[in-house]
Amino acid sequence: MKIKNILALFIVGLVLFSCKKDDDNSEDYDAAGQSIIDDNALIDYLKTHYLNEEDGGIWTITDGESSLMDDPRLGVQDVNYNDVDYKLYFLTKNEGSTISPSAVDSIYATYTGMLLDSTVFDSKTTFSWNIGSSPAILSSLIPGWQYGFTNFKGGTVVQNTDESFDFEDYGEGILFIPSGLAYRNTSSGLVEKNAPLIFEIALKSVNLIDHDLDGVDSKFEDLNGDNNFTNDDTDEDGIYNYLDDDDDGDGVLTKDEDANGDGDPTNDDTDGDGTPDYLDKDTN
Secondary structure (H helix, E strand, C coil), rough: CCCCCCCCCHHHHHHHHEEHHHHHCCCCCCCHHHHHHHHHHHHHHHHHHEECCCCCEEEEECCCCCCHHHHHCCEEEEEEHHHHHHHEEEEECCCCCCCCCCCCEEEEEEEEEEECCCCCEEEEEEEEEEEEEEEEEECCCCHHHHHHHCCCCCCCEEECCCCCEECCCCEEEEEEHHHCCCCCCCCCCCEECCEEEEEEEEEEEEEEECCCCCCHHHHHHCCCCCCCCCCCCCCCCCCCCCCCCCCCCCCCCHHHHHCCCCHHHHHHHHHHHCCCHHHHHCCC
C-alpha cells in the first residue's frame, strides 16, 4: 500500500505542539515497556515495506522487493530520553552539505507525517523558518525531531538570476519514531496514543542559535555531546551553559573571555591547561 494523502491535513502547529491531556494516564504508563512494543512494530514495518525509487513513496512488499530494513541507507540512533532507551530509525536519501542542527537550533524544512497504516496526519509543503505561527526551534517540537534531524545537514544556497534563492544538496530522508519520542500515551488529532510515527523530511537550512548571546553558539555548549542541553552546567549554578552568559562562574562574561579577539571564546586557553578560558575559573 502506497503512502498517500488520503485524509484532510491538520494545521501544522496543532499536531506538533498539542496533545489531548485527557488521554494521558501517566500513573499506568510503562514507558520502557512501550518502547519495546514500538520497536517491534517499527521493525515489522521496516521488514514489510520498501522505498519505491520511481515515485519516492513507501510501498508494501508484494513481489520480493528489498525491504527498508535491508536498505543500506537505513541507520539506527540509540536515544536515552527520560531514562528510557529508544531506537530511532532513519533513512538517508541525502545527508546534506553544510551543518546539522542540535536540539536547540532552528530549521528551514518541510515534512509529511504518517502513521504506520499510511494515514497522512500532517504535512508542511512550503519551506519557512516557522512551524505554524511559531519559530521552528527543535527544542519546542517532539523529541524524535530533536534527535532525528541531527542526522541531516542543510544545503548550499544558490542565487537565481531573478535574485531569488534556493538550496541544493540539502538533507532529505525519513524518520521512523517510537511513540515515546513523539506523543507517548496521549492523542493528537489523528494520532492515537502510543503511536509510532513516520516523517518524510527535507532540511534546506539550519540556523544555529546563541541563546545567551555569549559568543558561543548553543550547539557547542553541549559539552558531553549527548544532545541534551539540560545536563551541562559547568559552574553548577543551576543555569544550563547554553543559557548562562558566565559559564564558569568567575565573574567575567563568556563573551569577554575572548583573549585573542577573534569573536570565538572557545579557542582561548591562556594557561594552556586544555580548558578554554570561558570554562576555566582559573583564568579571567
